[in-house]
Amino acid sequence: MKVLILEGSPRIKGNSSILCDEFERGAIESGCDVEKIHITRKKIGGCLGCDACQRNGGNCIQKDDMTEIKDKMIDADAIVLASPIYFYSMSSQLKALIDRTYAFYTKLESKTFYFIITCAAPDESYTKTMLDALHGFTCCVPNSIEGGTVIGTNSSNAGDVKQSKAMLEAYNMGKNIVNH
Numbered sequence: 332m333k334v335l336i337l338e339g340s341p342r343i344k345g346n347s348s349i350l351c352d353e354f355e356r357g358a359i360e361s362g363c364d365v366e367k368i369h370i371t372r373k374k375i376g377g378c379l380g381c382d383a384c385q386r387n388g389g390n391c392i393q394k395d396d397m398t399e400i401k402d403k404m405i406d407a408d409a410i411v412l413a414s415p416i417y418f419y420s421m422s423s424q425l426k427a428l429i430d431r432t433y434a435f436y437t438k439l440e441s442k443t444f445y446f447i448i449t450c451a452a453p454d455e456s457y458t459k460t461m462l463d464a465l466h467g468f469t470c471c472v473p474n475s476i477e478g479g480t481v482i483g484t485n486s487s488n489a490g491d492v493k494q495s496k497a498m499l500e501a502y503n504m505g506k507n508i509v510n511h
């Protein structure tokens with residue numbers, strides 16, 4: 332099973348990345364082939380809304396790192412979308428990536444999506460608006476499955492999430508991935 336982790340925090344060693352590593356550890360133990368990409372290290376322009384991709388078979392006119400990520404997303408069986416909460420929504424880098432799937436999101440049909448979210452807020456109720464945004468994406472992908480969500484709360488500084496029960500939850504979500 333091929334798993335692609337799209338880690339959307341600009342803090343490369345931050346809380347989102349730490350939870351992604353726990354997920355990855357579990358998934359590898361379950362025999363998955365896992366690739367993790369720090370998307371903030373990639374050049375991904377925002378969607379231009381030109382609709383060229385709708386006329387030309389799904390190819391964006393922007394030639395940037397989304398070309399390689401597109402191929403990896405289409406190739407994956409499961410995709411993890413991870414991001415800190417920024418002003419009650421996802422990071423701009425993850426949002427740009429999601430918007431760029433406008434060119435090919437129908438080709439993600441029937442894949443399983445997992446969400447990993449981190450925030451400074453003390454409880455999960457503060458993550459509703461971000462989850463709504465992520466659901467807004469998956470509900471557009473035909474027959475997509477939401478495999479699970481892990482939320483690391485109380486995590487202001489990089490590394491705070493290590494004290495959280497989200498560490499074990501992320502590991503278990505990765506470990507159980509083959510059961511979906």
Ligand SMILES: Cc1cc2nc3c(=O)[nH]c(=O)nc-3n(C[C@H](O)[C@H](O)[C@H](O)COP(=O)(O)O)c2cc1C
Nearest residue numbers: 340342345346347415416417418419449450451452
């Ligand atoms: C621009 C910005 C906006 C933020 N907005 C929120 C927010 O709305 N709610 C919240 O709980 N935390 C907010 N935070 C805190 C981050 O979500 C939190 O520190 C998270 O753990 C960072 O994850 P990372 O270490 O993976 O970068 C914000 C942080 C930044 C830098």
